[in-house]
Amino acid sequence: MNCNDFENQLGDYLDNHLSGAPLDAFEQHRRQCPLCAMLLENVKDSMVLLRQLPEVEPPAGLAGRIIAATSDAPAKPLQRLFSFFHLERELVPHLLTAALVVLFVVSAGYNFFFRQPDVPGASRAAAPAWSP
């Protein structure tokens, strides 16, 4: 076993998933390599520190802000629709604005490309001649 193998198997060792020949090889390398032995001790120490982390106090007023942000009734059908499409309620005005812009562009494009221009005089020509 080399140092690379030792690092790769370190997790299995810490989780007690090593046994038999792989465990013997791991232990042997630990005894022979002071750097790997130190790494193992450092990892063990850091995991102890990590597990001992005390709880963090939530900031004062957090619960109040959550309650204020959820003052409407839970799980309205429209909200469920939003969440189904992964939409946030705050996005709705933006989506409506975008829809209006698209509508405007499409109607302007239609007017520009497809609508027949009004020919001045065309209707007058078709109108019956005035006779006294």
Add this chain to the structure above:
Amino acid sequence: MEQGPDAQSDLLLVERCLQGDHQQWEVIVYRYQRLVYNLAYRFTGRFDRAEDLTQEIFIKIYRSLASFEEKRGEFKNWVMVMARNHLIDHIRKEKRGWMRFGGTDELEKLDYKQDAPDPAKRLEQQERAEFVHDCLRQLSPDLRGALVMREIEGCTYEEISDSTRVPLGTVKSRINRARIELARIMNLRKMQLVQS
């Protein structure tokens, strides 16, 4: 499955809340804000983000209350799954920024729950916690998330793989790498502290 008194009362709270009793929702918020906030803080390593994320998680929980099913397990577990999933999504987004800007070395003074009665011990406890959080923040978001789930939350590799939708082998190697990196970061920091 036998449920504790909290689980039973949670169920009542949810039912009443869905019937429109907003006060019951407030009880839920006060009961679980610490749990969710702490998880968010461990995942992000940032006080301000933990606060925003806790708020987002509770809004999501509130909007999804009707989808909670008692037969699938306790309400507390459901809350934690919702929180974890939201945080994993956040980590995915954060990862892009983290890779672009390369980690963070912001230091934060936090308000820890103080267990020790002796002020000197309290200070030592606080300094140690700040040191650990500071080192944890240096890990990339996906390594940090996997390590928090394994070492602090006590999730199994399979649970982490399911939650993160990452193959089991990748989860194992990520956690192994995270443990080694964290140990090296801590060692380096200790040496820097001794030198300074």
